[in-house]
Every structure is written in structure tokens, then in C-alpha cells.
Amino acid sequence: MISRRNWIRYSGAGVAASFIPTSHASQGRVVVIGGGFAGASVARELRRLNNALSVSLIEANAIYTACPLSNMVVGGHRKISQQQFSYAALSADGVNVIHQPAVDVDPERHLVTLRDGNTLNYEKLILAPGIDLDWQALQGYDKTAAELLPHAWKAGPQTTLLRDQLRSMREGGLVVMSVPKSPYRCPPGPYERASLIAGYLKQNNPRAKVLILDSKDSFSKKPLFLSAWQSLYGDIIEWQGESDGATVTAVNAENRTVSTDFETVQADVANIIPPQKAGKIAHLAGVTDRSGWCPIEPVTFSSTLQPDVHVIGDAAIANAMPKSAFAANAQAKLCAVQVTRLLNGESPVHGKLINTCYSLVAPDYGISVAGVYQPGEKIWTEIDGAGGVSPADASRETRAVEAAYAQRWFDNLTTQVFA
Amino acid sequence: MLKARISVPARARQGEIMAVKTLISHPMETGFRRNSLGQAIPRDILTRFECRYNEKPVFTATLHPAVAANPFIAFHVRAQDSGKLEFIWTDQDDQVTRVTRELTVDPAA
Amino acid sequence: MIRTINRRNWLAGAGTLATLTVQPRLLAAVSEPVQSVLKRDFPTAEIQPGRVNIELPALAENGNSVRMKISVDSPMTPTDYVSFIQIIAQANPLPDVARFDLSHANGLAEVETRIRVSAEQDIVVVAGLSDGSLWSGSAHIVVTVAACLDALY
Amino acid sequence: MQATEPDPATAVSVQACYGCHARPGTEANGLVSFSARSALEITNKLKAYRSGELTSTVMNRISRGYSPAELESIAAHMAELTANEAPCSR
Numbered sequence: 040m041i042s043r044r045n046w047i048r049y050s051g052a053g054v055a056a057s058f059i060p061t062s063h064a065s066q067g068r069v070v071v072i073g074g075g076f077a078g079a080s081v082a083r084e085l086r087r088l089n090n091a092l093s094v095s096l097i098e099a100n101a102i103y104t105a106c107p108l109s110n111m112v113v114g115g116h117r118k119i120s121q122q123q124f125s126y127a128a129l130s131a132d133g134v135n136v137i138h139q140p141a142v143d144v145d146p147e148r149h150l151v152t153l154r155d156g157n158t159l160n161y162e163k164l165i166l167a168p169g170i171d172l173d174w175q176a177l178q179g180y181d182k183t184a185a186e187l188l189p190h191a192w193k194a195g196p197q198t199t200l201l202r203d204q205l206r207s208m209r210e211g212g213l214v215v216m217s218v219p220k221s222p223y224r225c226p227p228g229p230y231e232r233a234s235l236i237a238g239y240l241k242q243n244n245p246r247a248k249v250l251i252l253d254s255k256d257s258f259s260k261k262p263l264f265l266s267a268w269q270s271l272y273g274d275i276i277e278w279q280g281e282s283d284g285a286t287v288t289a290v291n292a293e294n295r296t297v298s299t300d301f302e303t304v305q306a307d308v309a310n311i312i313p314p315q316k317a318g319k320i321a322h323l324a325g326v327t328d329r330s331g332w333c334p335i336e337p338v339t340f341s342s343t344l345q346p347d348v349h350v351i352g353d354a355a356i357a358n359a360m361p362k363s364a365f366a367a368n369a370q371a372k373l374c375a376v377q378v379t380r381l382l383n384g385e386s387p388v389h390g391k392l393i394n395t396c397y398s399l400v401a402p403d404y405g406i407s408v409a410g411v412y413q414p415g416e417k418i419w420t421e422i423d424g425a426g427g428v429s430p431a432d433a434s435r436e437t438r439a440v441e442a443a444y445a446q447r448w449f450d451n452l453t454t455q456v457f458a
Numbered sequence: 459m460l461k462a463r464i465s466v467p468a469r470a471r472q473g474e475i476m477a478v479k480t481l482i483s484h485p486m487e488t489g490f491r492r493n494s495l496g497q498a499i500p501r502d503i504l505t506r507f508e509c510r511y512n513e514k515p516v517f518t519a520t521l522h523p524a525v526a527a528n529p530f531i532a533f534h535v536r537a538q539d540s541g542k543l544e545f546i547w548t549d550q551d552d553q554v555t556r557v558t559r560e561l562t563v564d565p566a567a
Numbered sequence: 568m569i570r571t572i573n574r575r576n577w578l579a580g581a582g583t584l585a586t587l588t589v590q591p592r593l594l595a596a597v598s599e600p601v602q603s604v605l606k607r608d609f610p611t612a613e614i615q616p617g618r619v620n621i622e623l624p625a626l627a628e629n630g631n632s633v634r635m636k637i638s639v640d641s642p643m644t645p646t647d648y649v650s651f652i653q654i655i656a657q658a659n660p661l662p663d664v665a666r667f668d669l670s671h672a673n674g675l676a677e678v679e680t681r682i683r684v685s686a687e688q689d690i691v692v693v694a695g696l697s698d699g700s701l702w703s704g705s706a707h708i709v710v711t712v713a714a715c716l717d718a719l720y
Numbered sequence: 721m722q723a724t725e726p727d728p729a730t731a732v733s734v735q736a737c738y739g740c741h742a743r744p745g746t747e748a749n750g751l752v753s754f755s756a757r758s759a760l761e762i763t764n765k766l767k768a769y770r771s772g773e774l775t776s777t778v779m780n781r782i783s784r785g786y787s788p789a790e791l792e793s794i795a796a797h798m799a800e801l802t803a804n805e806a807p808c809s810r
Contacts (some may be wrong), residue, residue: 221628256527257629281632281681282528284463284481300479300532301465330626330709356626358711365739372735376728390732391785395740395778409778411785418711425785429777441777448740455743475674488683490660516672519680524656524664526632526681533667536674 067092067382070151070161072141072320074098074126076105077352077367078167079456082134084375090133092379095159097151099140101125103457106225107364108399108449109194113202114235116402122194124457144324146345163378166326166333166342167352167371168318169193170224170362173331176314177217177290184292188309191232192224204308205239211246212307215297217287218253219314222332224353224362227259227408229312231398234264236310237272238401247307249276252287252299256280259361260398260406260428267400267438287311317354324348332356337414339377339387340370349374358418359410366394368452389414391422397445405441460484460555464545468559470537472566478509478517479532482547482555488523506548507531512541537563600662601691604655609693612701619652619692619704630684630710639676639694639702649676651695658688671697684710726797733790734797740778744802754802762795 067089071082074096082096103124111117126136143152144164151159172190174181180188191201205214214236218229233249240247258264268276279285284301290311297304297311316322316331326333326342333350334343340355342348351374352367360366369392377387395409410426412419429441465479482504489501507519507529517533535543540563547555605614622636641649648671654664667678676694684690689705696702726734741754754762768774770783770791783791 220624220634222626255629256632282481282483284530286634300530301463301481328625329707330624332626369736369739373732376732376735380728388728388732390729391736392732393736393739393782393785395782407778409781411782422785425781425783427781437777444740444777451738451740451742454746455738479679488660511672514672516670518668520666520668522661522663522665524654524659524661524683526683530634530679530681531667532679533669534673534675534677536672538672 068161069093069163069165069378069382070095070097070159071165071167072097072144072151073167073169073318073352074100074103074129074136075167075169075352075367076364076452076456077169077371078165079103079126079129080368080371081165081167081351081375081378082136083129083132083456084372085379086132086134088375088379092382093135094133095135095137096126096129097137097139097141097153097159098126099138101138104194104198105364105449105453106192106194106228107452108446109191109198110228110232110235111399111402112194112198113191113205113232114239114402115202115206116235119195119199122198124453126457128458141320142323144320144348146325146348149347161347162382163347163349164324165349165351165374165378166318166321166324166354167350167367168320169353170315171318173314173316176219177311178288179290179292180311180313184290185311187292188290188295188306188311190312191310192228192312192315201308201310205236206243208244208247208307210244212244213305214240214247214249214308214310215304215306216249216251216310216312217290217297218251218255218258218312220254222362223312223315226361226363227264227396227398229253230258230260230264231400232310233276233278234268234272234398234400237268237275240275241272247275250304250306251276251278252285252297252304253278253280254286256282259396260408262431263406263428264398264400266431267404267406271401271404317350321350321354326350327354328356330356337417337419338389339381340374341377349378359421360392360394360412360419361396361410363394363396364452365396365448366392368456369393392419395448397441397448399442399445400438401442403442404435404438405443405445406438407441407444460547462545462547462555462557464557464559466535466543466559466561469562469564471564472537472539474537475534476537477532478535478543479530480507480509480545481528481530483528484547484549486521486523486525486527486529490523502550504529504547504549506546508544508546508548509533509535510542510544510546511535512539513544537561539563598657600657601655604662605693608653609701612699614693614701614703616703618702619694621690621692621704621706623690623706623708625707626709626711627684628711630686632681633684633708633710634679634681635690636677636679637692637694637704641676641696643671643674643676645671646697648673648697649694650697652676652678653693653695654680654682655691655693656682656684656688657691658686659683660685664690684708686710726800727793730790730793730797733786733794734801737794737798744804754798757799757802759792759796759799762798763792766791766795 071078085094105122139153189197189201191197289298340349351370353362392412397407406429408428411422461483463481487502491499509517543559545557618640620638627633639649651668653666655662656664687709691705694702769779
């Protein structure tokens with residue numbers, strides 16, 4: 040087999056290059072948009088499965104900042120640099136990494152347009168754009184407001200902004216967190232964050248409090264979180280749900296107030312996690328539905344709305360599978376197999392997937408949820424009898440083991456994807 | 459008496475349209491669920507909500523099991539005269555929960 | 568376990584509105600549960616599409632509580648106002664959800680509540696005006712119920 | 721030794737395992753690696769997790785998502801990949 044990675048040579052920004060192929064002779068041309076856990080994984084897996092494939096990864100940022108464990112940065116236990124990865128290993132594997140945003144997709148002509156105006160032709164397009172924050176969804180919360188009331192729901196400068204606000208908060212201050220309705224990225228993430236913030240406050244600002252204003256009554260691992268909060272943090276964390284009237288309806292960034300249907304709370308630090316939707320390029324590609332997310336055929340992750348486009352990771356509607364880094368990676372591996380097979384004219388595989396998700400209530404106190412999933416006719420379903428959360432009565436040793444597993448899980452996954 | 463939360467202005471100008479929000483703690487048990495032993499859990503719901511403004515009904519709601527637990531109902535009322543806003547929930551056994559708020563109405567500007 | 572049941576057969580497409588005219592020849596256009604509610608509550612009147620605006624999430628991960636806002640185009644004057652707003656969920660075990668009775672004293676024909684949605688479906692809203700005319704709207708919703716959450720019905 | 725082609729569904733399942741466990745040939749930075757374990761050892765362990773005879777954190781919950789036959793195929797393929805290392809050499 041001849042390596043066809045040379046059909047596109049792109050050696051950095053500003054290099055003029057024509058991405059229009061001269062003919063359709065080149066078989067197996069895949070373009071991936073988005074270099075997170077889903078996109079970087081699928082690009083690398085495609086090359087691993089068939090190094091004759093031409094694989095381009097379009098990702099605006101040269102450095103990726105991973106979300107899992109970023110709450111440990113907020114809590115002061117990790118540096119943001121420990122969350123950061125380059126795409127050098129992907130390039131070394133023969134993935135054409137293009138650090139530019141994709142600005143348009145033409146599914147009819149199978150063309151992706153980059154910011155510099157060049158276009159890429161594809162046989163299969165894999166979209167892994169992750170989430171966009173919905174700046175229209177919450178009154179008073181836009182990009183400017185986020186500079187004062189960080190969301191920190193995309194790891195990076197927002198993460199360190201929230202950490203720094205906590206560090207400079209007045210003694211005895213109130214941290215208010217706003218949590219949206221599902222679906223959103225990382226279902227247990229807000230509660231892990233509240234835990235690690237409480238841990239920081241307990242050490243450094245013991246009279247301070249965390250108030251969680253939640254738009255729902257149930258959340259991932261709720262009983263485990265509630266009991267751990269009580270035993271580790273006493274009354275530092277107060278959680279209010281939808282039934283308490285805690286749905287946040289508006290914020291005021293200048294005054295740092297957060298309003299629910301029934302009251303307005305004065306915060307010292309406010310962490311606003313707004314409603315979310317699939318990343319913008321998914322909307323431009325026409326693969327989102329009215330929900331703002333991307334419907335897919337479960338077996339192959341192919342879009343139900345556009346041909347030859349697959350959607351994986353947080354942007355996809357994977358039903359029972361949560362929007363987690365583990366799920367994104369698992370979907371990517373499966374999607375790579377399916378795309379490889381489809382390009383070879385083979386039928387797709389009916390495969391099962393796993394999700395495992397750890398939450399750190401403290402650096403040495405971890406809890407987990409796991410699930411095994413299978414594709415049904417229309418949706419991904421969880422296999423009954425499998426999966427579930429850590430036992431409620433587990434020992435502190437088990438919690439410590441799970442905390443250690445969380446860190447090793449992160450190291451393993453980031454090694455596979457980026458190292 | 460159930461626990462209720464009301465959001466309504468204490469003061470308004472005559473003619474002003476006031477937002478009213480109500481929330482009451484109630485399971486709204488549908489009657490369709492079964493417990494862990496497989497026995498049907500009997501229906502237990504609020505069936506009616508009413509808002510009276512100086513004794514006059516201005517908003518009523520008929521509720522069925524498909525209203526979510528801890529019913530939340532928001533609506534509007536036009537401010538007319540100072541007086542009393544009453545919020546009345548009635549369950550399927552005619553048990554009543556009543557909450558009252560005083561309202562001061564200033565003349566229109 | 569996850570459930571999504573497709574029962575959007577009677578209304579094609581999200582946000583679009585079929586005529587809900589309650590006349591024998593048109594009744595076939597709406598699903599049987601909605602038909603029975605309409606026949607029971609509005610045996611003679613004609614229902615026109617329009618005037619009813621619904622805010623409902625297109626996708627809910629927990630059908631136990633879905634926030635819904637309904638507004639009806641109306642001046643809400645003593646002679647021209649909305650007298651009621653009724654919500655029907657055709658795929659629920661009971662299609663009746665709630666009915667709100669209003670008058671010009673409300674000033675604004677807008678109500679918000681939280682409902683239970685047991686499956687993917689079109690939620691239908693019928694509004695009655697002071698002149699006796701009936702108007703309707705609908706909104707499509709997909710529901711997935713995650714296993715860790717409480718049983719819905 | 722030449723790796724035999726596993727059935728595709730098994731290959732997919734094994735890749736999912738590598739979400740936590742280090743791939744053969746990579747540094748041991750994942751959880752328990754399968755180096756030097758035979759197919760039988762892995763099968764027995766997975767079945768013991770499935771039955772609850774052996775307890776762990778997430779493995780009891782995950783193994784119950786597969787039939788005993790699926791676990792056998794997964795174990796066989798894992799052992800083979802470990803023995804060969806080449807197919808996953810990064």
C-alpha cells in the first residue's frame with residue numbers, strides 16, 4: 040500500500056497550499072474537525088488501523104487543555120500545565136494536523152473550508168467539535184460576563200481565573216455555583232468541582248461556603264456526593280435543587296448576583312455553568328437538530344442528517360452514554376473501526392462500549408460510575424444489570440484506591456491520545 | 459399545610475403587570491408507579507391551584523398527574539388596588555394549603 | 568436503561584403545526600389520545616392553528632420535570648382576552664396535563680410550569696379566547712431517561 | 721507468532737478496555753496491565769468479577785455487561801495482543 044499522506048502538505052500557518060485534490064484517485068481521505076479526546080483519538084486510531092489512510096485533523100489550538108482533573112487545578116492540587124498536551128505525537132503518526140479553525144462544511148460537495156480560505160476534500164468527515172456554551176440561554180450571561188463570573192467549563196484560562204478568584208476571595212465569602220439542566224458536558228463535573236472548592240476553603244478560608252443552585256433534582260452519583268460532603272466538609276457545601284426553587288434564571292456580572300425564580304443571591308465568587316450545545320461547526324455543517332446537538336445512527340456514529348459525516352464525543356446525541364472524555368475516546372475508537380470498514384466496503388461492526396468516570400471528592404477520595412452500552416436500532420442503550428456507581432458503604436481505603444485510579448486513568452488516556 | 463414559596467412584588471404601580479411565581483412541596487404521586495415490592499403506589503396529587511386578588515379569583519389551574527412533583531406555576535396579574543393576594547392549593551382529598559401576601563399599589567405615574 | 572419512543576406520527580416535523588380542526592373528516596390527523604381529549608372538551612368548536620407560542624426543550628434527559636412556557640398572542644383587554652390554556656401530552660399514560668383559567672386581570676397571557684413527559688412526543692396546547700375561538704400549537708420533545716434516575720410513571 | 725484476526729466486535733471491546741488499561745507495549749501508566757498474563761488467567765479473573773467471587777471497584781460492574789463467551793473472546797484477544805505487542809506498539 041502506498042502512503043497517501045502526501046496529498047496535502049501543510050507545514051504551518053501562512054503556507055499557501057491548494058487543498059483541492061487533482062483527482063478522486065486517492066482513496067481513504069478522512070478529515071477530522073476538533074482535536075479533543077474524541078477528535079484526536081479518532082485521527083490517531085484511523086492511522087493505526089490503516090496507515091494508508093490520509094487523515095487530516097483540523098484543530099484551532101496548538102495546545103490542548105484537558106477538562107478531566109481540571110477541577111484539581113481549581114482546587115489547587117494540579118498545575119494547568121499538567122492538563123496540557125501538544126499534537127506532536129499525532130503528526131509523528133502521520134496525521135496531518137492543521138492548526139486553524141474550520142469555518143464551513145459543504146456536505147454536498149464534501150468540502151471543508153478553513154479560515155485561510157483553503158478547502159479540504161473528504162470522503163468521510165468526522166466532527167468532534169465538543170461543546171459551545173449557549174450565550175443566549177441565561178439572561179445576563181455572555182462572553183463578557185464570563186470574564187467576571189467564570190464558567191470554567193472549557194479548561195484553560197477560565198479554569199485559572201476561577202482558581203484565582205477563589206484564592207483572592209474575602210474571608211468567609213460565598214461561592215455560588217449555577218448548574219444547568221441535562222444534557223451538558225460531564226454530568227458529575229459540577230459536584231466534583233464543588234467538592235474540591237470546599238476542600239480548598241476548608242484549608243484556607245474555613246468560614247467560607249459553597250452554594251450550589253441546581254436546575255435539576257437528580258444528578259450523577261448524588262447520594263455518594265451528599266454523604267461525602269457531609270463527612271468531609273460538614274456544612275461548607277449547600278445544595279439546592281429545582282424543587283427548592285433553585286433554577287437560576289439570570290445573573291448580573293457587575294454586581295456579582297445570581298437570581299433564581301425566588302431570590303437573588305449575592306456571591307463573592309460565582310461559577311456559572313450555562314446550558315450548552317454542540318460546537319459551532321456542527322451547526323454550520325447541518326448536523327444539529329432543534330435540540331442543538333447532533334443525532335446519529337448508533338452503530339456507526341454517522342449523522343442522520345448529512346451523508347458521509349460522523350459525529351462523536353460531546354456534540355453527539357449518544358443517549359445513554361454520557362458526555363465524558365472516556366465516552367468520547369471509546370466512541371472515537373469504534374468510529375475509527377467503522378469508518379475504516381466503510382471505506383473498505385465492509386459492513387460496520389455491532390460493538391459494545393464502556394464508560395468509566397471518576398469524580399474526586401478530595402484528592403484521596405474518589406467515586407466512580409461505570410456503564411456498558413450497546414447500540415439499539417435508534418439509540419445507545421445501557422445494558423441492564425451492568426454498570427452503576429461505587430458502593431455507598433465503601434471504606435476510605437476503597438475511596439483512596441478510586442482516587443488513585445482516577446489519576447492513572449487520566450494518565451493512561453492522555454498517553455494513548457496525545458503521547 | 460405544605461411548604462410553599464411565592465415570588466410576587468410587595469409594591470407595584472396601578473396597571474403594572476406583575477410576575478407571580480409559585481412553588482409548593484408535593485410529590486404529585488402519579489398512581490402509575492410501583493414500589494420495590496411491585497405494589498402500586500396510590501395516586502396523591504394536588505388537583506387545583508387558585509390565586510385570588512382581594513377575594514376575586516384571577517388565575518386558576520387544574521392539575522393532573524403529569525404536572526411535575528413540587529408544582530411550579532408562574533403567571534401574571536395586573537396591579538389594581540392595594541390589598542391581599544391569596545394562593546390556594548387543594549389536593550385530591552380537599553386538603554387546602556393557603557398562603558397570603560400583602561400588596562401595596564401606588565397610583566399610576 | 569433508556570427509553571425513547573417515537574410517536575410523532577400525527578404531526579410531521581418539529582415546530583410545524585397541523586390543523587387540529589375538530590371535525591370528523593380531520594380528526595384522523597391527530598393521535599387518538601389527543602382526539603379523545605379534544606372531543607371530550609371541545610365537542611363542537613373548531614380549533615385553528617396559531618397564536619400559541621411554546622417554549623419547551625427539544626431534548627430532555629429527565630422527563631420527570633420539563634420546564635414549559637406558553638404564551639398566547641392576545642391584548643388581554645376586558646373585551647379580548649385568553650380565557651384558558653390547556654396542555655395535552657399525547658404519549659403520556661394520561662394525556663391531560665393541566666388547564667389554566669385566565670382573564671384580562673392577568674394582563675399578559677403567559678404561563679410557565681413543569682411537566683412530566685414519558686416519551687418522545689408532541690406536546691399540544693389549546694388556548695381559548697374570550698370570543699369563543701380556539702387556537703392551538705405544539706412542540707416536539709425527545710426524552711431519554713437515564714437508569715440512575717427515579718422511575719417516571 | 722502471528723496474531724489471528726479476532727472477530728471485529730471483540731476487537732472493539734478490547735479497545736474499550738484500553739480506556740483504562742495500558743495498551744501492550746506502552747509504559748505501565750495505566751491500571752493493571754496484562755503483561756505476561758495468559759488468556760486463561762484473564763478469563764478466570766473476568767469471570768470471577770462477573771460472578772462477584774472477586775471484588776474490585778469498577779470491574780464487577782463492567783464485566784456484567786458481557787456474556788461469559790464474550791469475556792473469553794476478550795481475554796483471548798488481549799493475551800494475544802500482549803504476546804505480540806506489535807499491533808499496538810506505541
